[in-house]
Amino acid sequence: METKSLALADILRALREDIQAENTLIASRVTWYVTSQSFLLTAYATSWSTGFLWQSFFHHVMPIAAIILSVVILASIYAATWAQDVYLREQEALVSRINAEFQLSDAEKMALQVYERTMVVNRANGAGKIVGGRIHALVRITPLVLPVGFSALWLYALIFAPAASS
Secondary structure: OOHHHHHHHHHHHHHHHHHHHHHHHHHHHHHHHHHHHHHHHHHHHHOOOOOOOOHHHHHHHHHHHHHHHHHHHHHHHHHHHHHHHHHHHHHHHHHHHHHHHOOOOHHHHHHHHHHHHHOHHHOEOOOOOEOHHHHHHHHOHHHHHHHHHHHHHHHHHHHHOOOOOO
């Protein structure tokens, strides 16, 4: 292999690793977020017990803190999805440039074709229809909607919860 081919392969590998790293970050943030929300909801529910001390804190401050946490995690998940989109566009542009500007050996062409087929934008279903972009968009629904849903739940609890018992 020529030096340029090895360098291009390294760049493509690095882009793929960056895309995967963003996936991992998103998954970790969602897991951490859901876990934190379950603890907060458990504490909130427990605070409604008769004789529970600090009800005011748990009924007012905790929902506000949970909403703030939701906004922060939504921003960080959105940033990771944005970064991933940048990497995906860069990957697509680089593959296009390689195809247009470089003379590749038959083995290199075959390797690049395999790489291209596994790119998100080129993923196909069993019938050969390109569905990668739609699947990628659907996968993003959960990480982006969960913080909004939990924020709505906490806002409802803050505004409409009955008065605490003494």
